[in-house]
Amino acid sequence: MTEASPNQLSEMWPGLLAEIQAANHILLASHVNPDGDALGSALAFSFVLDQLGKSHEVLFHHPAPKYLNFLPGIERITNQPSGRPADLAIVVDLEAIGRIGETIYPAIAAAKKLVIIDHHQPNERPGDIRIVSTKSPATAAILADLWLPNNIEISPEIATLLLVGILTDTGNFRYPNTTPHSMHVAADLLEAGAKLTAINEAIYLTKPLPAVKLFGKALSNLRLAADNQVAYTTLRQSDFTNSGAIEEDTEGFVNELLAIDTVRMAAILRESASGRIKISIRSQGPIDTTQVAKQFGGGGHINASGAHSDDTIEVAAEKLVEAMVQCLASS
Amino acid sequence: MTEASPNQLSEMWPGLLAEIQAANHILLASHVNPDGDALGSALAFSFVLDQLGKSHEVLFHHPAPKYLNFLPGIERITNQPSGRPADLAIVVDLEAIGRIGETIYPAIAAAKKLVIIDHHQPNERPGDIRIVSTKSPATAAILADLWLPNNIEISPEIATLLLVGILTDTGNFRYPNTTPHSMHVAADLLEAGAKLTAINEAIYLTKPLPAVKLFGKALSNLRLAADNQVAYTTLRQSDFTNSGAIEEDTEGFVNELLAIDTVRMAAILRESASGRIKISIRSQGPIDTTQVAKQFGGGGHINASGAHSDDTIEVAAEKLVEAMVQCLASS
Structure with a gap:
């Protein structure tokens, strides 16, 4: 039943x-x-x-x-x-x-x-x-x-x-x-x-200090595109080390970016210890994030997907924002 | 009734x-x-x-x-x-x-x-x-x-x-x-x-872009004292201008600092257009923020008070953290 x-x-x-x-x-x-x-x-x-x-x-x-x-x-x-x-x-x-x-x-x-x-x-x-x-x-x-x-x-x-x-x-x-x-x-x-x-x-009402420090870093790295409709940010291994934060502490960050009033699609790129880049993408309404994730060999649902990249974080971010802007334009 | x-x-x-x-x-x-x-x-x-x-x-x-x-x-x-x-x-x-x-x-x-x-x-x-x-x-x-x-x-x-x-x-x-x-x-x-x-x-689930940018600035200026039990941050007029934010956008910032797991007392110093510094102080439990506010000619309630300062923001911040650390030590 x-x-x-x-x-x-x-x-x-x-x-x-x-x-x-x-x-x-x-x-x-x-x-x-x-x-x-x-x-x-x-x-x-x-x-x-x-x-x-x-x-x-x-x-x-x-x-x-x-x-x-x-x-x-x-x-x-x-x-x-x-x-x-x-x-x-x-x-x-x-x-x-x-x-x-x-x-x-x-x-x-x-x-x-x-x-x-x-x-x-x-x-x-x-x-x-x-x-x-x-x-x-x-x-x-x-x-x-x-x-x-x-x-x-x-x-x-x-x-x-x-x-x-x-x-x-x-x-x-x-x-x-x-x-x-x-x-x-x-x-x-x-x-x-x-x-x-x-x-x-x-x-x-309780947030770990390292998570708050890392969120500050994520916001200071905030980038916008497509007339502020696309938001993304990057976190390097050194950001984790400097703040003392762990990957779990980044939970919710991408949703905070998506909550910005002008933003319809948001992403975060995190550098793992191995150097590999983890990508999380979120969107509002009919904008299909899987179109973007697929270009990086990833997948997920319409409004939430993920992927990996073996590029440097700068190159990955550049490719990602291009794909996001295209996706938004075709939605 | x-x-x-x-x-x-x-x-x-x-x-x-x-x-x-x-x-x-x-x-x-x-x-x-x-x-x-x-x-x-x-x-x-x-x-x-x-x-x-x-x-x-x-x-x-x-x-x-x-x-x-x-x-x-x-x-x-x-x-x-x-x-x-x-x-x-x-x-x-x-x-x-x-x-x-x-x-x-x-x-x-x-x-x-x-x-x-x-x-x-x-x-x-x-x-x-x-x-x-x-x-x-x-x-x-x-x-x-x-x-x-x-x-x-x-x-x-x-x-x-x-x-x-x-x-x-x-x-x-x-x-x-x-x-x-x-x-x-x-x-x-x-x-x-x-x-x-x-x-x-x-x-x-909607935050104005200028407010998010300004919060990023507030977090990047985050300072801690007294073994991470005191948190405070400063926002200058240029931070408001650069982010496009207004004073209303800072609502809730000081509570976000107080939410840090190690923090028991938090404050924010904001530079107004006239150059005067507005101070907001928050605390948890029995820590009396009015003890601090009084030293700046302000007042309020035990867990929330406010004051002004005519010092520069750096000097005001220095005096404030000293008063906060003392208040915490005597609580």
Whole structure:
């Protein structure tokens, strides 16, 4: 079922609850490079399993990113399965089995039964029991639909964890996946004691110093073309070294360029340690970035694509802006 | 009444409706330098008066800021009263009569009756009829409480205008004034057809090119002190000229510095056209910025204050960082 309504989701809880109650030991897990929804959903489920008195482990291939270290229960996650046999593996926010990650996959695969709870467009359809709703903006929103109407006590910890999942996957209610229902659910979680201020401070109001320094460098290298409709910038290895920033710190930079009122297409060129140039391209509306990415052997979606170049960063930037200006002219 | 509950607010509508129905001509107004809540609330009320078939004018002393020009009905606002006698003036989002603005004040003062609808802490208590709730995060949230339960048809335009008021006054649900009830109301407005994507694009996802260029300059001038706990930057007149930015474009810059993970106190020094230096200081938690501002003859609140200096920007910056480091050490 891919289009379960909130009511249909709530009706799926008793079946899952029966499986949980029948199990002696349960594994909770999610995808590699965990985000707010993966960690929030898995940890919320861990607190619910506590309530139900169920022995369990919370397994993640990768550690949490720093900005999510404030999550209640974050110390529960590990990539070292105990080896204790599990009756049930509940994997949240996962649409393809390969994204579980190799350090924890064998433990999950060895569990007697696999439950998948997810909001992504199903791909491989893994799992013996699948609770999937592509209408939900976050897996955390699905869990709220399972639990809120079904007498699971939503503690402030659980409320905070689920709200983190909803806020991070809806971009704080800014993405088009935001539904009135998901906002009502968020309001219910606030009412249940979710710590909104703590979430905002940790996730939105805190930026690593090296990332801010690197963004300053990116802005000072800002170049415009096509009557300010094209914006691009370059970051060299020395910029990373001087600021102390890592590649992860550049996330969102290209979107900041695209947010400039005159800009319809934006790109960033980053020099990797090997000297290879990584290119990210974004656009608004019908402007197809893949037309540009393809010229560099890359690809992606209409409004977001990527490519690599083995030229120097200056030459790559020159070729890129030419391709972007052409693309814009033909759009 | 300063602590009206949503239910109490909804019960105040019939009385106000009777006044509206008895009136031949109505003036709507709000405060100078209108923000999203002032414009959203006044324009939403204008659409409701259309529904009720009431002749009215929407008066503002100042024009709307550019980023709010997308608001439905924005062309209705004017600072030129028609002079037609009004039975009723409904002034939203206003706690002190002086903030109406001189170009429209005489028309408002000449109206037979003054209604104030507001969420600020009452100060002067103007108005013959006062609908005030300091628990509401926005005047728009009060209007939603008046209208949603009272059979006023919330068109997509009205929903969009009220949602703008709630989102801008709660910082997109990031400020502590966010209540579960206001989030439920926002969800209801979404359901009524509020254009969330348009709001986000206009208000949050669009930055003027000169402002982005100037922010790049501010970041390239970023200086740190006290083990990266103090951050400050300078902007000269030439920076404004080179980027084409105006003072309004620096709004939020100092908060961006305060958002750096290591920073507990931040400041920005701006050179005005006259050469005078404007200083803005921000802090986190118990660090009292007024201790610093006072040394420059300024003042403000614990976490936000301002001052001026007649020194050169370099000398002012030097004195400022010394005062900030001392203040931090004594906190």
